[in-house]
Amino acid sequence: MPSNETSSSMNSSWEQQQLELKEKILRLKAERNAVILAHSYQRREVQEAADLVGDSFQLARAAQDTDADIIVLAGVSFMAETAKLLNPDKVVLHPEPGATCPMAEMAEAKAVREYREKNPETLVVSYVNTLAEVKAESDICCTSANAQQVVESLEPGRPVIFLPDRNLGDYLNKKIGIDMRLWDGYCPIHQRLTAGEIEEARRLHPGAEVLVHPECEPEVIGLADRALGTTGMVKHVASSPGREFIIGTEEGLLHKLRREFPDRVFHLAAEHLVCPNMKSINLKKILDCLQDLEPRVEVPEEVFEKARRSLTRMMEIV
Ligand code: SF4
Structure with missing residues (x-):
């Protein structure tokens, strides 16, 4: 196991690498007149390099309305297809074509x-x-x-x-x-969240509001304070007097929530709420696709x- 010192220098060299990748992406994006649209389940560093971080409807609307020549869709494949369907004249790039949605x-x-x-x-x-x-x-x-x-x-x-x-x-x-x-x-990600995990999260964080995604099982929804899509969760936090929230959706949304509401506290309802397909996109793949202008999405x-x-x-x- 690496010592604390070794692991912190590994982290800082990883952070440095991500910063360099982000700078290259931003430069190339401007040269190519491209826009990067990222789903809110994407990795933190991908969200930070994106022009827009949103739910599938917001990504669809942005893809439909964009003036950019190229759309890089950091999300799963149906989102990239949706962008192409709504704006067929644009080049739509999907940095990882293997990022599909099992549902x-x-x-x-x-x-x-x-x-x-x-x-x-x-x-x-x-x-x-x-x-x-x-x-x-x-x-x-x-x-x-x-x-x-x-x-x-x-x-x-x-x-x-x-x-x-x-x-x-x-x-x-x-x-x-x-x-x-x-x-x-x-x-499969939301389905795995159990009623027992919601009860345990409430026990650990008494007083926190519980927000879960409607893709969760009815029993889980029944135990939550609210069932909301990701944008609904963001809007709810903005208007709620609550300071602490248990979030029952994919962990990527917590990056967006923490960035937008630094004075609030967010807990992931269960550690396993991670979609490997969403996470298979990273900055290196985004840079590669902007360089090669591939892989392109065709319907x-x-x-x-x-x-x-x-x-x-x-x-x-x-
Ligand atoms: S979290 Fe992953 S598996 Fe679930 S709907 Fe979204 S892309 Fe599909």
């Missing part, structure tokens, strides 16, 4: 198509955490930030299926008082227009 892969286009054929009257609402092929089979998309507005905008009386996240769908059913059918998908032509339509419907509502 998105729980809904396959073929299965969704078959469901539609058997249930032609049913409207299909897809969480943006889906592949472009699945978006192409959907009537409309949503994110956790706008899911309620999207669902409430649907034609009344039509049956609805929500996919792929059964926990978010269940949360919406209870909150709005509706009865959507739910696909059997889930986020198969046969699904492009239909996938774009279900996304733009969402963007028109919120």
Whole structure:
């Protein structure tokens, strides 16, 4: 095991390396007229090099509106695809194409198509955490930030299926008082958070407000003070008189919260709330992709227009 002195010099040389990478990225980004959009589950140093750190809806909106020639999307692959679908004329770079979302892969286009054929009257609402092929089979998309507005905008009386996240769908059913059918998908990161861990976090930090993501299990949501998407959590902290918060979502959000609210105290609800796919992007990969202008995101032509339509419907509502 390294001594304290050795480990602190290792840390400072790592920090120095990250600073140098960040400087190179910023220089190249300006030369290329590129913008870096990072999800709030990204590593701290990636967030610090980004032009915007936000949830999947904020990234989609920024990608749609940007004047930059190149979009570097530091997030998982469906986010990079979404950027390309919303702004097809731009070069969209995804620094690590292997950064996929396991939840998105729980809904396959073929299965969704078959469901539609058997249930032609049913409207299909897809969480943006889906592949472009699945978006192409959907009537409309949503994110956790706008899911309620999207669902409430649907034609009344039509049956609805929500996919792929059964926990978010269940949360919406209870909150709005509706009865959507739910696909059997889930986020493996949020799904692992247990009621016992919430109880233990409360015991360790009595008086702290508990905020969890609606991708958590219903039992966990039931024990929290609030269920909110990541932007909802940031907004809630801004307006809350509370000083201390237990956060039940991926640990990257704590960097953003600590940066924006240095006078508040944040505890991660459980140490395992880390998405390895989100964390597979780092500054070196961002620099490489800006240098090479690769890997570029392309969406198969046969699904492009239909996938774009279900996304733009969402963007028109919120
Ligand atoms: S945190 Fe969950 S939903 Fe988000 S990318 Fe990771 S696996 Fe997918």
